[in-house]
Amino acid sequence: MKRRVVITGIGAVTPLGVGARTLHERWAAAEVGISDGAGRCEFFEPSEHLTVKEARRLDRFSQLALTAAAEALAQAGWDDGPPSAFDPLRVGCVVATGIGGQLTLESQLDVLRERGPKMVSPLGIPMYMPNAAVAAVSMKYHLQGQAYGVVSACAGGAHAVGSALRMIQYGDADAAVAGGSESTLTPFAFASFGAMQALSPTGISRPFDARRDGFVMGEGAGILVLEEAEAAKARGATILGEVAGYGSTADAHHLTAPEPSGRPAARAIELALEDAGLSPDEIDYVNAHGTSTPLNDAAETAALKRALGEEQAKRIPVSSTKSTIGHLLGAAGAVEAVATVETLRTRIIPPTLGYEVPDPELDLDYVPGEARPLILSNGHPPAAISNSFAFGGHNVTLVIRGADS
């Protein structure tokens, strides 16, 4: 018997600012967090959010995660860790990253080369290991259930939320903190992605537009607090929404290019809908992976049509968070889940920014221009799907429902 899982807290640090609400409000106002070809969290000052000890022991990706976690847990009423309704040993934590502590790894490599092996910091490994962020969140908030990182590149954040959902659905945990974090805006990372010709040479993120020419790399973190629905209600928690479904498949096709028919990605969407017990006509919004690369946006469009049916896919508004903040890699799926929760809560669908010139091959409703009200398909709480796809061929779809109102 599967248990329902509700969302009681959300947090985000993105190129639009600190805060989940900030992300959605500024995106809906058509503001762009990208400048000079990158989505930087320029405003983020660790000392405003973390103690000296926390800041110096955490790579930036973990600093971002801990800051997003503080917001999400405060909203859930978990400022000092799980409330007494939960046994800390039954509260999980899953935080993804695409790469981990790249800034620390690079700086320690410099130390090795310039000053020798004896001067390499003992904090190097604990800062750059990809599970550093989840370890920091688990430790700070005393989450003693299963805690681990997830590694699936740009699908990681969504895999993390899906894994946390599963552990609560099937009784391995009663609550969990889940999300993703990334900070890799270094010359080395730009050169590496650039060598793949994955980055936009114009530095513009315009998903689904005919002129799209690659993704724009960004940094940030998104965190959600998930609770078993009955336990959340019993403790009187404010319920923001529900993680209703999760589906995941792999392309097994190419290291970096998506399977062009979209068949495996479509199957992830179908599995997530089945898990949620929803049919395509009950979906009111799609938060697309929408990277602004030629191949992704075409394959995702194909996958949506295949999974939802051509007519239904054309009816549902589709927008991409990456049009405002760029691609947050391992954080993207979690940040976009947060944005989706806010979209359903406020009933305001933010637009796909920069979408001006339609691609004749891509014929869905990509919400051009400006935000629009979310129209409910059937009077029930609204529901949305959030897609994440990744280098390596990983496909993840989350189904998120709004709270009963």
Place this chain on the structure above:
Amino acid sequence: MPTVTSQQVESRVVEALASFGPDADQIHRDSTFEELDIDSLDLVELAQIVEDEYGVVLKGDDMKELQSVGDAVDLIVSRADAEA
């Protein structure tokens, strides 16, 4: 190599510890690492600084016995004297 004075070492140790988190004015000779929230990873970093500045090599076994700032200063000074 001239031997270092206890004051010099203490002031360097306090500076290093302060960079790890606690306020410098909380750090005294009799402060314990426990009350300063200085853990084993901090002490490894401290050992690295000490080796770099004074050429004194402190191993894990040496550090294990240290309880207070004064313990660390005394150990460093005695080792520096022995090697001078």
